Amino acid sequence: MADKSIAGKGLEDVVVATSDICLIDGKKGTLVYRGYDIRELVEGGATFEETAYLLLNGKFPNRTELDDFSxxxxxxxxxxKEVLxxxxxxAHQSxxxxxxxxxTSLMSSYDPDRGDTSLDAMRRRALRLVAQFPTIVATFDHMRNNRDPVTPDPELSHAANFLYMLRDEKPDKYESRVFDVCLILHAEHELNASTFSARVTASTLAGMFGAVTSAVGTLRxxxxxxxxxxxxxxxxxVDSVEKAESHVKQLFADKRKIMGFGHRVYRTDDPRATFLREYSRELGKRKQTPKWFEISQKIEEIVKANKTLYPNVDFYSASTYHYLxxxxxxxxxxxxxSRISGxxxxxxxxxxxxxxxxxxxxYTGPQDLKYVPVDERK
Ligand SMILES: CC(C)(COP(=O)(O)OP(=O)(O)OC[C@H]1O[C@@H](n2cnc3c(N)ncnc32)[C@H](O)[C@@H]1OP(=O)(O)O)[C@@H](O)C(=O)NCCC(=O)NCCS
Incomplete structure (x- = not known):
C-alpha cells in the first residue's frame, strides 16, 4: 500500500524493542551480556550458572546468591515421572x-506453579526450565538407544552434569570447561529468530511454556x-582436507549456502567462533584426530578466499561437540x-x-473480487 513504508525483508535492521539484556556490534564483532563482553566472561572464568543468573537477574550474583542459585x-x-x-x-520416532x-509444551501440565502468573513464579519456572533442558536431551538419547537414563548428579556443575548424563561417565576438567564455555557462548543473542518468536508469544500474555515452545520450534x-x-x-x-576445496567450490557453483557461514548481524568474525575455533583445535590434538578441525579450517580458508563470509557460532561448535x-x-x-537462559x-x-x-x-494480492458459487466456477 502506498501509505505504508515496508521494512527491510526479513526485518533486517528493524528495531522492534528496547532491551537491557544483550548488545551485539556486528561491525566490531562484539557480544555483550548485560554490559559484560563475552570475552570478559570466558577469559575471567565465569561459569554457565553465573551467566544464567546474570541474564535472568540483570547482575552477577555474589557468592551466597550463586551458591543458592546453583x-x-x-x-x-x-x-x-509422567513426562518420562x-x-x-x-523417543524412538522423534x-x-x-x-x-x-x-517443553508437556511440562506446562506438570508445572508446580501452574496458574500463578506472578513474576516470582515466572522466575521459578525459568530456573526449572534451565535446569531441566539438559536432562530432557540426555534422557532422550538413552531412551532412544534402549539404555537406562542416567540420574542427574547434584554435586556436578551444570556443564559437567550434562556430559555425565549423556555419556554415563564423569568428564575431565578440561572437557567440562569447554562445554561450560560452549553454554556461555550460546546463552544469549539479542533478537535472533527464536528469541523474537518467544517474545511475540509472550506478548500475547501466553505463558512461559508456550513462549519457550515457540522458541524451540524456531531454533530448529x-x-x-x-x-x-x-x-x-x-x-x-568432505571427509578429508584434500577434498574440501572441490566440495566448497561445488556448493558455490550450485548456489547453495555453506552451513555455518554468514550472519544477519556480524560483518566480521563472530566472537563466539573465535573461542570455538581454538577449542576445536585443542580437542582435535587431545583426541589425536585433528582431521575435523583441519577440514573446518580449510573450509574457512576457501570460503573467505571466495566470498566475504565469516564462520558463525555454528561452524566450529560442530567439530567441538563432535570431539566431546x-x-x-x-x-x-x-x-x-544454553539459549533457554536467554x-x-x-x-x-x-x-x-x-x-x-x-x-x-x-498487501500485494488482488482486491474487490466477487464471490462465485462453487458449481459456477471454471
Ligand atoms: C545466517 C543467514 C541466514 C543470514 O542470512 P541473511 O542475513 O538473510 O543473508 P542472506 O541469506 O540474504 O545472504 C546475503 C548474501 O550472502 C550470501 N550468503 C549468506 N550466507 C551464505 C552462506 N552461508 N553460504 C553462501 N552464501 C551465503 C547469500 O547467498 C546472499 O548472496 P546474494 O546477495 O548474492 O544473493 C545466512 O548467512 C545463512 O543462511 N547462513 C547459513 C546457515 C547458518 O549458518 N545459519 C546459522 C546462523 S548463526
Whole structure:
C-alpha cells in the first residue's frame, strides 16, 4: 500500500524493542551480556550458572546468591515421572528437537506453579526450565538407544552434569570447561529468530511454556540453530582436507549456502567462533584426530578466499561437540539447553514492559473480487 513504508525483508535492521539484556556490534564483532563482553566472561572464568543468573537477574550474583542459585538449579534437574513415561513413547520416532519442543509444551501440565502468573513464579519456572533442558536431551538419547537414563548428579556443575548424563561417565576438567564455555557462548543473542518468536508469544500474555515452545520450534531450522548439525554433515561428507576445496567450490557453483557461514548481524568474525575455533583445535590434538578441525579450517580458508563470509557460532561448535562425543542430531538441542537462559530473560523482560507485538503487512494480492458459487466456477 502506498501509505505504508515496508521494512527491510526479513526485518533486517528493524528495531522492534528496547532491551537491557544483550548488545551485539556486528561491525566490531562484539557480544555483550548485560554490559559484560563475552570475552570478559570466558577469559575471567565465569561459569554457565553465573551467566544464567546474570541474564535472568540483570547482575552477577555474589557468592551466597550463586551458591543458592546453583543449588536450586541442581535440585530441580529431574523430570516428572509422567513426562518420562511420555518421552519413552516418543523417543524412538522423534528428532530430538521435535521431542524437546513437545516435552517443553508437556511440562506446562506438570508445572508446580501452574496458574500463578506472578513474576516470582515466572522466575521459578525459568530456573526449572534451565535446569531441566539438559536432562530432557540426555534422557532422550538413552531412551532412544534402549539404555537406562542416567540420574542427574547434584554435586556436578551444570556443564559437567550434562556430559555425565549423556555419556554415563564423569568428564575431565578440561572437557567440562569447554562445554561450560560452549553454554556461555550460546546463552544469549539479542533478537535472533527464536528469541523474537518467544517474545511475540509472550506478548500475547501466553505463558512461559508456550513462549519457550515457540522458541524451540524456531531454533530448529537450518538457517538458525539447525546449522550446526548441517555443518557436521558437511564435514563428514568432505571427509578429508584434500577434498574440501572441490566440495566448497561445488556448493558455490550450485548456489547453495555453506552451513555455518554468514550472519544477519556480524560483518566480521563472530566472537563466539573465535573461542570455538581454538577449542576445536585443542580437542582435535587431545583426541589425536585433528582431521575435523583441519577440514573446518580449510573450509574457512576457501570460503573467505571466495566470498566475504565469516564462520558463525555454528561452524566450529560442530567439530567441538563432535570431539566431546555428542551425537550430531543433539547439536541443536544443546544450543537450546544454553539459549533457554536467554529466552527466559527475554520473556521476563517482555512481561515486565508488555505491549502486544503485532506488525502489519503490505498487501500485494488482488482486491474487490466477487464471490462465485462453487458449481459456477471454471
Ligand atoms: C545466517 C543467514 C541466514 C543470514 O542470512 P541473511 O542475513 O538473510 O543473508 P542472506 O541469506 O540474504 O545472504 C546475503 C548474501 O550472502 C550470501 N550468503 C549468506 N550466507 C551464505 C552462506 N552461508 N553460504 C553462501 N552464501 C551465503 C547469500 O547467498 C546472499 O548472496 P546474494 O546477495 O548474492 O544473493 C545466512 O548467512 C545463512 O543462511 N547462513 C547459513 C546457515 C547458518 O549458518 N545459519 C546459522 C546462523 S548463526
Amino acid at each position: 543449588r536450586a538449579m541442581a535440585g530441580c534437574r529431574a523430570l516428572p 513415561k511420555i518421552m519413552q513413547i516418543l 528428532h530430538p528437537m521435535e521431542l524437546l519442543r513437545t516435552v 531450522g537450518p538457517l538458525h540453530g539447525g546449522a550446526n548439525e548441517e555443518v557436521m554433515k558437511m564435514l563428514i561428507e 562425543g555428542i551425537p550430531r542430531d543433539l547439536f541443536t538441542p544443546i544450543f537450546a539447553t 529466552w527466559c530473560a527475554h520473556i521476563l523482560e517482555q512481561y515486565q514492559h508488555n505491549r502486544l507485538i503485532r506488525p502489519t503487512a503490505d
